[in-house]
Amino acid sequence: MSEITSNQVENQDSLSTESKPVLHARNLTKVYKTGEVEVKALDGVDFEVFEHEMVVLLGQSGSGKSTLLNILGGLDVATSGEVYFKDRLISSESKGLLTSFRREHVGFVFQFYNLIPSLTALENVALVTEIAKNPIKPEEALELVGLLPRKDHFPAQLSGGEQQRVAIARAIAKQPEILLCDEPTGALDHETGILVLEAIEQVNRELGTATVVITHNTSVGGIADRVVTLRDGKVSDIHTNSNRMSPRELKW
Numbered sequence: 524m525s526e527i528t529s530n531q532v533e534n535q536d537s538l539s540t541e542s543k544p545v546l547h548a549r550n551l552t553k554v555y556k557t558g559e560v561e562v563k564a565l566d567g568v569d570f571e572v573f574e575h576e577m578v579v580l581l582g583q584s585g586s587g588k589s590t591l592l593n594i595l596g597g598l599d600v601a602t603s604g605e606v607y608f609k610d611r612l613i614s615s616e617s618k619g620l621l622t623s624f625r626r627e628h629v630g631f632v633f634q635f636y637n638l639i640p641s642l643t644a645l646e647n648v649a650l651v652t653e654i655a656k657n658p659i660k661p662e663e664a665l666e667l668v669g670l671l672p673r674k675d676h677f678p679a680q681l682s683g684g685e686q687q688r689v690a691i692a693r694a695i696a697k698q699p700e701i702l703l704c705d706e707p708t709g710a711l712d713h714e715t716g717i718l719v720l721e722a723i724e725q726v727n728r729e730l731g732t733a734t735v736v737i738t739h740n741t742s743v744g745g746i747a748d749r750v751v752t753l754r755d756g757k758v759s760d761i762h763t764n765s766n767r768m769s770p771r772e773l774k775w
């Protein structure tokens with residue numbers, strides 16, 4: 524992987540003058556201590572995601588992708604460094620404030636869907652909309668991911684890809700400013716993975732939700748505005764795509 528070039532840094536600067544970062548992190552480090560053993564999972568990471576932007580986060584296993592995503596979303600805290608949500612410095616906030624930041628502003632999608640088996644697709648999404656401040660209707664969220672016709676089906680009656688699309692609907696139904704997806708296609712075959720990426724792409728385009736997608740699959744970088752690569756806990760490359768590909772155009 525190449526180091527960041529001045530051209531790439533310029534591209535970033537031009538992006539930042541056109542729109543504002545929804546999230547930005549400065550000089551993040553994360554050290555995990557287990558007994559005598561220390562692992563430096565993040566080592567001076569600067570990262571931002573702008574309004575409406577789609578960022579794909581690449582890197583080998585153990586490079587620090589999930590650690591970064593969890594800190595950005597307020598699920599974990601950094602050892603040092605700063606994280607801002609717009610102008611709000613969230614990295615110095617109490618656990619309670621961080622929890623309310625996460626509840627109000629962040630949608631998460633993980634590799635495994637974590638739907639409640641005894642509830643239908645619609646009820647799984649409604650669980651979130653019932654307590655959110657400014658939700659869209661659960662039906663609308665399912666429509667966005669193409670699953671309204673399956674609203675009365677239980678998770679066991681849906682394929683893996685369909686369950687993941689319900690999980691995406693659940694994540695975005697509260698209209699978060701940020702959608703963070705950790706290996707959303709990791710458990711899926713190629714065709715199903717494309718459908719899930721299409722759902723994420725649709726949400727990003729129609730709701731304008733700033734989105735970060737972690738993947739091992741370098742081809743998926745084609746759907747992003749920017750592709751950020753981590754290596755050994757550092758940003759090793761930032762690439763700006765001149766055009767975003769649709770998920771269906773991806774080949775792997």
Ligand SMILES: Nc1ncnc2c1ncn2[C@@H]1O[C@H](COP(=O)(O)OP(=O)(O)OP(=O)(O)O)[C@@H](O)[C@H]1O
Binds near residue numbers: 563583587
């Ligand atoms: N809770 C933890 N305790 C100790 N070490 C951890 C913990 N979580 C992560 N690590 C270590 O931190 C490093 C970064 O892990 P992380 O999960 O962020 O990488 P990743 O790029 O997301 O990997 P993968 O693609 O395999 O999910 C790894 O060396 C990992 O073993």
